[in-house]
Amino acid sequence: MTIKPELQYSKDHEWVKEEDGLTVIGISDFAQDALGDLVFVNLPEVGDAVTAGEAFGDVESVKAVSDLLSPVSGTVAEINEELLDAPEKLNEDPYGAWIIKVSDVTATEELLDAAAYEAFCSEA
Amino acid sequence: MSELKRTLLYDAHVAAGATMVDFGGWEMPIQYPEGIVAEHLYTRSACGLFDVSHMGRLLIEGPDRTAFLQHVLSSNVQNLEVNQAQYCIIPAEDGSAVDDAYLYRFEEDRFLLVVNASNTDKDLAWFAPIVKNYDCTIKNITGETISIAVQGPKSEEILKTLAGVDEVTKPARNNLSTLMMEGHEVLVSRTGYTAEPIGYELFIKNEDAFWAWNRLIELGGKPAGLGARDTLRMEGMLPLYGDEMGVDEDGKPMPIFALALAKFAVSFDEAKGDFVGREALLRQSKAQACFKAKDYNPDAMATLPKRVRPIVLLDRGVMRHGMGVYRNGEQIGWVTSGTMIPYFKTEGEGADVKLLPETGKRAIGICYISSDVPVNGEVEVDVRGKRLKAAIPSKHISNNVPPYVVPVIYKQK
Numbered sequence: 001m002t003i004k005p006e007l008q009y010s011k012d013h014e015w016v017k018e019e020d021g022l023t024v025i026g027i028s029d030f031a032q033d034a035l036g037d038l039v040f041v042n043l044p045e046v047g048d049a050v051t052a053g054e055a056f057g058d059v060e061s062v063k064a065v066s067d068l069l070s071p072v073s074g075t076v077a078e079i080n081e082e083l084l085d086a087p088e089k090l091n092e093d094p095y096g097a098w099i100i101k102v103s104d105v106t107a108t109e110e111l112l113d114a115a116a117y118e119a120f121c122s123e124a
Numbered sequence: 125m126s127e128l129k130r131t132l133l134y135d136a137h138v139a140a141g142a143t144m145v146d147f148g149g150w151e152m153p154i155q156y157p158e159g160i161v162a163e164h165l166y167t168r169s170a171c172g173l174f175d176v177s178h179m180g181r182l183l184i185e186g187p188d189r190t191a192f193l194q195h196v197l198s199s200n201v202q203n204l205e206v207n208q209a210q211y212c213i214i215p216a217e218d219g220s221a222v223d224d225a226y227l228y229r230f231e232e233d234r235f236l237l238v239v240n241a242s243n244t245d246k247d248l249a250w251f252a253p254i255v256k257n258y259d260c261t262i263k264n265i266t267g268e269t270i271s272i273a274v275q276g277p278k279s280e281e282i283l284k285t286l287a288g289v290d291e292v293t294k295p296a297r298n299n300l301s302t303l304m305m306e307g308h309e310v311l312v313s314r315t316g317y318t319a320e321p322i323g324y325e326l327f328i329k330n331e332d333a334f335w336a337w338n339r340l341i342e343l344g345g346k347p348a349g350l351g352a353r354d355t356l357r358m359e360g361m362l363p364l365y366g367d368e369m370g371v372d373e374d375g376k377p378m379p380i381f382a383l384a385l386a387k388f389a390v391s392f393d394e395a396k397g398d399f400v401g402r403e404a405l406l407r408q409s410k411a412q413a414c415f416k417a418k419d420y421n422p423d424a425m426a427t428l429p430k431r432v433r434p435i436v437l438l439d440r441g442v443m444r445h446g447m448g449v450y451r452n453g454e455q456i457g458w459v460t461s462g463t464m465i466p467y468f469k470t471e472g473e474g475a476d477v478k479l480l481p482e483t484g485k486r487a488i489g490i491c492y493i494s495s496d497v498p499v500n501g502e503v504e505v506d507v508r509g510k511r512l513k514a515a516i517p518s519k520h521i522s523n524n525v526p527p528y529v530v531p532v533i534y535k536q537k
Contacts, residue, residue: 036143036351037159039464039485040442060442062160062351062463065508084440091159 001121002029004095009117010071010109015095022101023072023108027059030121032094036061038087043079043100050076050102052109057099059090074105131177132270132333140347148242150178153349161466161485163352167276167318168468168529169479172348172356173340174273176317176325180244181269182237186260189235195399196254197227197237198380200391204229207293207300209313213369213380213389214239214247219404220377221369223247224389230300230311236327238271240365254400270333274345275316275323275356277527282343283312283324292324306339308332317353319360321526355465358490359520360529361385361434367460368432368490373446381408382431382492411495420496430457431495434520436534437462437487437505439512448506449493449514456497459505462489465520467531474525486533488520 007015013031017024032038040060050056055067056076078101083089089097112120128151137144142153153175155163166172184193193201199212206229214222223243228236239247244266251262274283283292286305293299293314301312309329316323328336341347354364363369363383372378380386380401390405411424415431437443443462448455464487468479497503499518504511515534522530 036155037161039161040440040487042441060464062355062465063154065442065444088161 001033002095003114003118003121005114007095008111008113009120010069010111011120012069012071014069014071016071016108016111019101022077022103023074023105024098024101025071026098027068027090027094028117029094030124032091035059035066036063038090041083041087041090041099043081043084044076046076046079048076050074050100052107059087068099070102071109071111072102072105073107074102077101077103129178131175132330133175133177133337136334136337137175137347142347142349145350147350148178148240150241152178153347155349155351156347158346160349160351160355163346163348164355165466165468165483166346167320167348167352167356169277171274171276171278171282171345172318172352173337173345174275174348174353175270175337176273177267177270178241179266179271180239180241180247180264181266181271181327182239182244182248183263183265184235184237184260185233185263186258188258189233189260192255192258192260193227193235193237194396195258196251197225198386198390198399198401198405199227200393200396201227201235202393202395203391204235206230206232209298209300209315211385211389213386214250215380215390215399215401215405216377217401217404218377219379219381219401219408220371221365221380222250223365224363224369226315228300228311228313230302243365269327269329270336272326272328272336272340273316273318273323274326274340275318275320277320277322278344279320279324280322280527282340282345285343286339306335308335310336317362318356319362319521319523319529320356321523321529354461355463358461358463359465359467359488359531360523361490361519363432363490364461367445368492372430372492373458378430378432378492379408379428380405381412381428384432387412415495418498425495428495430492432460432490432492433497433516434518435459435462435489435491435493435503435505435514436517436520437489437507437512437514438502438534438536439514440487441505441507441510441512442487443489443505443507443514447508449491450504450506450511451494451497451501456503457491457493460490460492462487462491470528470530477525477528477530479528486531491516
């Protein structure tokens with residue numbers, strides 16, 4: 001399992017980073033491995049509000065649907081449209097395949113650094 | 125919760141990195157590290173190996189064995205010659221299914237009935253009061269052998285190599301043979317649950333379990349789990365008890381002739397005589413014949429209100445078991461099985477068909493809907509609150525020209 005030291009992580013297995021004034025969100029390697037082959041992604045639209053701890057979309061594997069839980073509250077500034085046709089990119093390159101970018105962040109869930117996230121995953 | 129049962133190959137699955145889940149009281153591999161999509165595609169292009177040792181195996185012996193089976197199964201057991209197998213359903217008196225099963229005749233004087241793992245105890249309890257009236261016995265021999273399904277275009281070559289023979293079984297589906305493979309006796313059946321035109325199920329002595337599993341892998345087979353088994357059977361419209369058989373989402377029994385394949389599983393032959401559910405099944409069979417002629421008369425609709433059909437989603441999304449199917453705003457049934465299923469793009473037709481390296485995926489499944497929806501009829505599916513467009517094609521795949529399954533891609537009118 002890969003954990004990128006430069007990223008922060010939510011307890012729902014999303015990764016978070018700040019880039020050009022936006023909060024970039026994806027799912028961790030642990031998450032993609034646990035979910036299995038992803039075959040479909042539902043994304044919000046640009047301009048939608050997202051709320052920390054609540055679903056902003058979902059990913060579907062062959063067997064099941066899982067909510068994507070937002071680690072922050074704010075406004076969707078960009079979505080990774082490439083994932084709509086190629087959800088498998090979340091399996092192949094979870095840290096390259098960002099899902100949404102959020103602006104005007106008003107609240108953030110408790111985030112873990114890489115070391116704390118690794119410890120959290122090993123307890124799971 | 126009682127302890128989960130394990131097949132003899134459990135350690136091999138764990139060593140291969142499989143994700144193990146509870147399936148019908150058995151701890152079984154749902155997938156291996158490469159994942160369901162890769163396992164599905166490998167089976168379609170080469171050879172998938174499935175541990176199906178959890179399936180219930182019942183041995184029926186004694187002078188009245190044929191008469192008993194004629195009474196409790198839907199098929200004509202009299203027609204089954206040595207080294208042949210047949211698909212059959214265990215009907216209830218109302219014409220619904222207690223279970224579906226495969227009947228094998230490897231030997232002159234006994235039958236092997238293979239039933240769903242999760243239904244084994246229920247089936248035994250169902251048979252118990254009936255078998256008392258016949259001079260024969262039912263012995264549960266699940267666990268006395270292991271069973272591996274070897275499925276896909278390369279399966280025949282692999283078994284020919286293993287057995288050192290030119291012919292594994294007679295060419296058509298449902299033929300059986302008993303072969304010596306590297307000094308081990310193996311029962312071979314040209315059957316399977318993947319809709320592959322070429323595929324086998326092996327019954328192997330327990331002491332030969334690891335030899336068989338390892339040799340099949342060395343010769344080019346790859347382990348595939350229950351996840352791929354489900355997507356493969358779904359693509360091939362093979363019913364699964366609990367989804368397309370049993371009771372519907374309203375708790376109502378599903379008539380056996382709701383399934384198109386019932387006409388191959390149910391015999392009204394005079395030689396078979398009366399059997400459990402015959403009267404109800406005969407009515408259902410007539411209704412099914414009406415629908416085939418596009419005659420949706422009220423009697424037929426009352427007998428078979430809904431049928432099991434393929435369904436393909438036209439909008440973006442994924443269908444799942446239990447989602448409602450609608451026509452003009454009115455609910456007409458449910459999705460019984462559905463997911464996103466991968467396929468190989470193909471080139472050429474008929475015997476010249478070739479699989480291309482490119483793959484696609486499509487949101488397809490099986491539904492149980494009002495019998496009067498025509499082929500290519502359009503419906504809607506409630507996918508978690510959104511009504512998405514879907515259509516009812518005639519089939520998802522074509523598998524009548526070996527060795528490859530050819531996907532039938534729905535083209536919207």
